[in-house]
Amino acid sequence: MEEPVENLWQEVRDLSLGSSTHIDLLSSPPTPLQFLRDYVSPNKPCLISNAINHWPATNLWHSTPYLLNTLSSSSVSLHLTPTGKADALTPHPTTSITCFASAKVQRIPFPDALTRVLESDPNCVGYLQQQNDCFRSEYGPLSHDCDLEFTWASEALGCLPEAVNLWIGCIFVRILLPITTTPRFHIFFNVLDTGEFSLELEEPVRYVPWCSVNPYPSPELKEKEMAQFPLYFDGPKPFEVTVKAGEILYLPSMWFHHVRQSPDSRGLTIAVNYWCDMRFDIKYAYFNFLQSLPHSMLCNPASSGNLLVESQCHSSMGNSGEESSITASANDDLLQDSKDAAEK
Numbered sequence: 001m002e003e004p005v006e007n008l009w010q011e012v013r014d015l016s017l018g019s020s021t022h023i024d025l026l027s028s029p030p031t032p033l034q035f036l037r038d039y040v041s042p043n044k045p046c047l048i049s050n051a052i053n054h055w056p057a058t059n060l061w062h063s064t065p066y067l068l069n070t071l072s073s074s075s076v077s078l079h080l081t082p083t084g085k086a087d088a089l090t091p092h093p094t095t096s097i098t099c100f101a102s103a104k105v106q107r108i109p110f111p112d113a114l115t116r117v118l119e120s121d122p123n124c125v126g127y128l129q130q131q132n133d134c135f136r137s138e139y140g141p142l143s144h145d146c147d148l149e150f151t152w153a154s155e156a157l158g159c160l161p162e163a164v165n166l167w168i169g170c171i172f173v174r175i176l177l178p179i180t181t182t183p184r185f186h187i188f189f190n191v192l193d194t195g196e197f198s199l200e201l202e203e204p205v206r207y208v209p210w211c212s213v214n215p216y217p218s219p220e221l222k223e224k225e226m227a228q229f230p231l232y233f234d235g236p237k238p239f240e241v242t243v244k245a246g247e248i249l250y251l252p253s254m255w256f257h258h259v260r261q262s263p264d265s266r267g268l269t270i271a272v273n274y275w276c277d278m279r280f281d282i283k284y285a286y287f288n289f290l291q292s293l294p295h296s297m298l299c300n301p302a303s304s305g306n307l308l309v310e311s312q313c314h315s316s317m318g319n320s321g322e323e324s325s326i327t328a329s330a331n332d333d334l335l336q337d338s339k340d341a342a343e344k
Contacts, residue, residue: 032155048248057145071110078113079103084125133163161274253278
């Protein structure tokens with residue numbers, strides 16, 4: 001089974017994506033027809049320049065006083081983590097179980113939230129985001145500085161953005177989201193350059209499908225990571241792209257991706273992400289089928305007879321690389337105050 005999957009990888013690359021690890025760079029926005037034909041239909045990403053030069057945000061958001069004044073009456077969601085990692089896997093403090101840990105979220109006035117982000121240190125890292133259309137709700141006063149849709153994209157996709165989300169991070173935030181994918185089209189643009197926690201298990205316990213591979217392991221952990229996730233490190237090489245200030249990345253649905261960031265001179269990264277619902281067609285059906293194949297069957301053809309049983313187990317429990325993971329959240333109070341690339 002492993003060989004047919006490897007052949008599939010190769011054919012997809014050869015017939016649709018090409019052998020290069022670089023994506024297309026467009027010097028101007030595409031027409032709706034070009035975008036649909038060359039990128040949406042084949043499910044290919046692209047980087048677009050000179051599409052948002054007219055937006056006030058590209059100039060105004062460089063000013064911290066402007067942000068503070070515009071959002072002076074707004075309350076926003078401040079996310080706090082002890083490591084700077086967004087939702088990610090972490091060892092449970094009292095057991096050997098790997099948990100999916102969410103950031104501690106506080107709803108506070110924007111000026112206070114921005115101060116916490118700028119005062120982050122390696123022991124308590126703050127960032128601002130909420131994946132619930134927050135740009136048009138929590139950050140509504142700023143929404144007039146950007147267009148709320150890209151007309152060429154809306155016409156090609158046949159829908160308006162389902163959600164528009166704002167991200168404000170600092171130098172300590174490592175968006176090392178263990179490679180994730182969503183059933184949405186993403187249109188992401190960069191506006192600007194590039195304590196102790198206690199964990200409590202939520203009730204009821206929920207299993208979360210999650211890939212815990214780190215595409216950029218430290219030298220001392222690289223050998224262990226490669227041995228644990230050979231299908232990733234021996235598989236197709238990821239596409240790499242740096243999204244600079246003022247550029248747009250189109251990330252198709254069902255593409256696994258991993259993000260790192262570089263802040264500006266103030267120590268901030270500000271970006272906006274447009275989510276558009278995908279068309280649930282034959283590509284989605286194929287994706288679900290491949291995702292249902294147990295890892296053990298790919299590496300051990302003799303185990304294929306257990307496909308049905310294992311598939312049912314993975315469906316009910318979720319699969320997180322080599323081990324199950326549990327959702328956990330930092331519910332206790334903070335005891336002590338203290339993305340250049342998109343791939344796959």
